[in-house]
Amino acid sequence: MSATVLQPAVTRPSFRTRMGHLWEEIKANKISYLFIAPFLIIFATFVIVPILVSVALSFTYFNMVQPPRWVGWQNYLTLFLEDEVFLIAVKNTLFFAAITGPLSYLMCFVAAWLINELNPKVRTILTLMFYAPSISANAYLMWTLLFSGDSYGYINGILLYWGVIDKPILWLQDPQYMMTVVIIVVLWMSLGVSFLTFIAGLQGIDRVYYEAGAIDGIRNRWQELWYITLPMMKHHLMFGAIISITNSFAAAAQLQALTGPTPTDWATWTIMQHLNDYGYVRYEMGYASAMAVLLFLAMVTVQRLVQRLLAKIG
Amino acid sequence: MTGKGFSAMSILRAHKVKLYRSTTGDIVIFSILAVIAAFMAMPMVYTIGNAFKPLSEIFIFPPQFLPRHPTMDNFYDLFVLMGQSWVPISRYLFNSLLIVALGTAGNVIFGSLCAYALAKHNFPGKRAINQAILLSLMFAGAVLLIPHYLIMSYLGWINTYWAIIVPAWGATLGVFLMRNFIEHMVHDTLLEAARMDGASEWQCYWHVVMPIVKPAWLTLIILSFQQLWADQGALFLYAEELKPLPYALSQIIGGGVGRAGVAAAVTVLLMAVPITVFVINQSQIVETMGTSGITGE
Structure with a gap:
């Protein structure tokens, strides 16, 4: 390969020769392809192909009964020019993601790091307790009790008792409070995949680095965190960032469970809820796919920005 | 990777090195985590508690966190079903x-x-x-x-x-x-x-x-x-x-x-x-x- 690069453009080898070189290289790496093959075949069939199909569908009208009909950019134009609810959903999603994304990310890391500082004996049990919201089936139930809109709701009860308010607040129906409540609950539930990955990642850092650091003049946990832990965790930090981005941009189920399928004034309506509504209630798959494509572009943009930020660590 | 920057000598000598940790720090961290953890685990405790409540207690309002008269009836009924x-x-x-x-x-x-x-x-x-x-x-x-x-x-x-x-x-x-x-x-x-x-x-x-x-x-x-x-x-x-x-x-x-x-x-x-x-x-x-x-x- 390097030989071809060094040669001037005039004697550039023909397409055939270059393909020949590539083939040689592929043959030389036979083993690598064997290793990736099982995953890659399944990944291509069940992830890549469906994604490409969805992107193609986003340019069609498809109601799942008749065959898709090509409509060009129509779905995208409708989304931005005619669908007012979508624009509300965009605004809500951006607001929701801007808050829950970074905060949940930070929470996952701080929690994992603090737990890791403790004695191994208490670590497992604390990890379980922190992870509990992700593993318990009806975690929302408690929150709907806390934030119940009548005076029996725990929070209303306490506030009424203290005289802070004189009539119960409709936490989950009043647009003034809905988003805040939803954000609190989502943050409380956010110690999931990233949290566990960070825990495992921290276990993976060899003690030798910390000992060497201690000899080379590191004097406390904070210096250790900045000079050793964070740089060693860079990959996992990127992984966690992607999880936070996808969770916060594609949130739907949790919001629906709290504020219902048709929230007041669409106050907690997100792109993902809009997408589910069109895809699986109205059966407009082309339109729903267009939303998925836009959501994807938004996430990729944010991910690229985060990548640049993370490159600055260490 | 900062780790590689450390001298080979310090890594070789590293075996009996004590890391800088303050006991106060440990206690503070543990207390904070324990309080948060208790809060996080609440729904899990509530869900488990519910399973051991007799039917009459499940519908008490306001809901009780833990069963007052724990029973295995629910599990027994489940196995019958x-x-x-x-x-x-x-x-x-x-x-x-x-x-x-x-x-x-x-x-x-x-x-x-x-x-x-x-x-x-x-x-x-x-x-x-x-x-x-x-x-x-x-x-x-x-x-x-x-x-x-x-x-x-x-x-x-x-x-x-x-x-x-x-x-x-x-x-x-x-x-x-x-x-x-x-x-x-x-x-x-x-x-x-x-x-x-x-x-x-x-x-x-x-x-x-x-x-x-x-x-x-x-x-x-x-x-x-x-x-x-x-x-x-x-x-x-x-x-x-x-x-x-x-x-x-x-x-x-x-x-x-x-x-x-x-x-x-x-x-x-x-x-x-x-x-x-x-x-x-x-x-x-x-x-x-x-x-x-x-x-x-």
């Missing part, structure tokens, strides 16, 4: 275990094989595959259901276990996670040494790479297990005798308010399995760490 099931409940359990075991095993093995090649080999197309894996994580899964269904029916996998198991083998999260850990934790020098000693790539993978990244695959098992265990197979499994346990139990509790106690018992039963897997794996992770990482001071 399970006994009346048209398809024996053991069949549902078998379905669930098969799906979870094969799905998780394939996810971990195929995922880590691919991750090893992506992390430690160089071959044409590697960058493109890495990018595809990263980007696919960000595409909303909800719109993929229809193409998924079409592919499944084309393959003739509708109404078979494969419709649930095989897609789990192609789950992107696992490869991404494993690749990060292998790239970071397995040093190239170690692999070179193994190859020098005549180890094949397969042996490198199985005897060198996998033992080192044990925390990673233990974590992946937790995640994969939890996801597959919750799958009710609604979209792809129609035959009653192929349905997994969560589906069967959700049918049992669909019997109205009178079944609220049984429903609570079902929730606990369904939660107990992933929690057990979680505790076993997580304590294994901590144990790995005791030998190769930082031990508690």
Whole structure:
């Protein structure tokens, strides 16, 4: 390969020769392809192909009964020019993601790091307790009790008792409070995949680095965190960032469970809820796919920005 | 990697070095975490408590956190109902275990094989595959259901276990996670040494790479297990005798308010399995760490 690069453009080898070189290289790496093959075949069939199909569908009208009909950019134009609810959903999603994304990310890391500082004996049990919201089936139930809109709701009860308010607040129906409540609950539930990955990642850092650091003049946990832990965790930090981005941009189920399928004034309506509504209630798959494509572009943009930020660590 | 910047001398001498830790710091951290943890675990405690309440207590308002007169009635009723099931409940359990075991095993093995090649080999197309894996994580899964269904029916996998198991083998999260850990934790020098000693790539993978990244695959098992265990197979499994346990139990509790106690018992039963897997794996992770990482001071 390097030989071809060094040669001037005039004697550039023909397409055939270059393909020949590539083939040689592929043959030389036979083993690598064997290793990736099982995953890659399944990944291509069940992830890549469906994604490409969805992107193609986003340019069609498809109601799942008749065959898709090509409509060009129509779905995208409708989304931005005619669908007012979508624009509300965009605004809500951006607001929701801007808050829950970074905060949940930070929470996952701080929690994992603090737990890791403790004695191994208490670590497992604390990890379980922190992870509990992700593993318990009806975690929302408690929150709907806390934030119940009548005076029996725990929070209303306490506030009424203290005289802070004189009539119960409709936490989950009043647009003034809905988003805040939803954000609190989502943050409380956010110690999931990233949290566990960070825990495992921290276990993976060899003690030798910390000992060497201690000899080379590191004097406390904070210096250790900045000079050793964070740089060693860079990959996992990127992984966690992607999880936070996808969770916060594609949130739907949790919001629906709290504020219902048709929230007041669409106050907690997100792109993902809009997408589910069109895809699986109205059966407009082309339109729903267009939303998925836009959501994807938004996430990729944010991910690229985060990548640049993370490159600055260490 | 800052770690490599340290002198070889300090690493050699490092064996009996005490790390700088203050006891006050430990106590402060523990107290803060314990308070938050108690709050986090509340719904789990509430759910478990519910399962041991007599029916009359479940509907008390305001709800009681813990049962006043604990009883096993709900579990007893559940077993009676399970006994009346048209398809024996053991069949549902078998379905669930098969799906979870094969799905998780394939996810971990195929995922880590691919991750090893992506992390430690160089071959044409590697960058493109890495990018595809990263980007696919960000595409909303909800719109993929229809193409998924079409592919499944084309393959003739509708109404078979494969419709649930095989897609789990192609789950992107696992490869991404494993690749990060292998790239970071397995040093190239170690692999070179193994190859020098005549180890094949397969042996490198199985005897060198996998033992080192044990925390990673233990974590992946937790995640994969939890996801597959919750799958009710609604979209792809129609035959009653192929349905997994969560589906069967959700049918049992669909019997109205009178079944609220049984429903609570079902929730606990369904939660107990992933929690057990979680505790076993997580304590294994901590144990790995005791030998190769930082031990508690």
